[in-house]
Amino acid sequence: MQLPPLHRGYIKRRYKRFLADVALTSGELVTAHCPNTGAMTSCWAPDAAVELSYHDNPKRKLAWTLERVDMGAGWVGVHTGRTNDVITEGIEAGQIPLLNDFAELKREVAYTPPGHQRSRLDALLRNDAGADVYVEIKNTTLFDGDVVRFPDAVTARGRKHLDVLAAAVQAGYRGVILFAVNRPEGRHFEPAWDIDPQYAQRLCEVVDQGVEPVAVRIEHTDNGMQVGGLVEIELNAP
Numbered sequence: 554m555q556l557p558p559l560h561r562g563y564i565k566r567r568y569k570r571f572l573a574d575v576a577l578t579s580g581e582l583v584t585a586h587c588p589n590t591g592a593m594t595s596c597w598a599p600d601a602a603v604e605l606s607y608h609d610n611p612k613r614k615l616a617w618t619l620e621r622v623d624m625g626a627g628w629v630g631v632h633t634g635r636t637n638d639v640i641t642e643g644i645e646a647g648q649i650p651l652l653n654d655f656a657e658l659k660r661e662v663a664y665t666p667p668g669h670q671r672s673r674l675d676a677l678l679r680n681d682a683g684a685d686v687y688v689e690i691k692n693t694t695l696f697d698g699d700v701v702r703f704p705d706a707v708t709a710r711g712r713k714h715l716d717v718l719a720a721a722v723q724a725g726y727r728g729v730i731l732f733a734v735n736r737p738e739g740r741h742f743e744p745a746w747d748i749d750p751q752y753a754q755r756l757c758e759v760v761d762q763g764v765e766p767v768a769v770r771i772e773h774t775d776n777g778m779q780v781g782g783l784v785e786i787e788l789n790a791p
Contacts, residue, residue: 554639555777557606559620564603567593573619575603585617589631592706595696596629596736597622604628621773628773629694630735635778636692637675639771640733643780644678644688649769650783652688652729655680662687666720672713686727689714693732693742693768701739701768701784703732707749715752715759722763730756732768734784741785742768757788 562575565582573587585605587593597603602623608616620635621628630636640649641660647653655678662677664687676688695705704711718728732742744753760766766788770781 554635554642554779556620556635557608559604559776560607560617562603562605563600564597564619564622565599567597572615573597573603575605575617575619577605583617584615585619586613586615587619587631589619589633589692591633591692591694591704593631593694594705596624596631596694598624624696624736627737630692630771630773630778631694633692636733636735636771637690639778639780640690640731640769641676643769644676646780648780649731649767651765651767652678652686652731655686664717664721666717666724669717669720670713672717674714674717684727686729687718687721688729688731689718690731690733693734694736695745695748696736696738699738699740701732701734701736701742702745702748703742704745704749704752708752711749712752712755715755715764718764719759719762722759728759728764730759730764730766732766732784732786733771734768735771737770737772739784741787743787746790753788753790757790760788 562577565574657679659677675690678686693703695702721728746753768784772781
């Protein structure tokens, strides 16, 4: 996936969740939109190198958008809006095992099983045999001790997605929870038991019920992002 033209700088601070002050290499200090609702733990530090995109749409409050941060080992993708694009592009190109034999992909699909609140999942895959697969994608950037983990903050919404995937499996569909590892480090993936034990426990439960966990590395190029290889998953509580 091609990214917009990128501009280098150094992040100074992130605040109010969606704002980041960045010193461009030209010396100009700008305030950028930070499109990431998580805590961004291990994803930024003062004076870390960053890349931003620029948008001259007069309707935007902020012209600059934070795209990625280099924490010393390569780019960490912090623009969560890019993640679904690169993963669905990889699915359509047949680059993700278990998700590479489908004739149709729909994004942002409404699916509300009986007894559940109205919900929407990131993708629905279909083929001629009717083996529909519901997929929920999670941008995964928390890094700790050579392990990448999710979530980086308590997520009731994330638990809701797990419940909906489990209901889809019970209804005869396949359900996949896909952790998009958006940084180069980490030998395996595991849930963040210490941050959200309820999410971690529920993930283990729905996997036992047939939901399929997949972790996929996102690789960053000079001007884009692409699907890399699979990442090993370990779900057991520490």
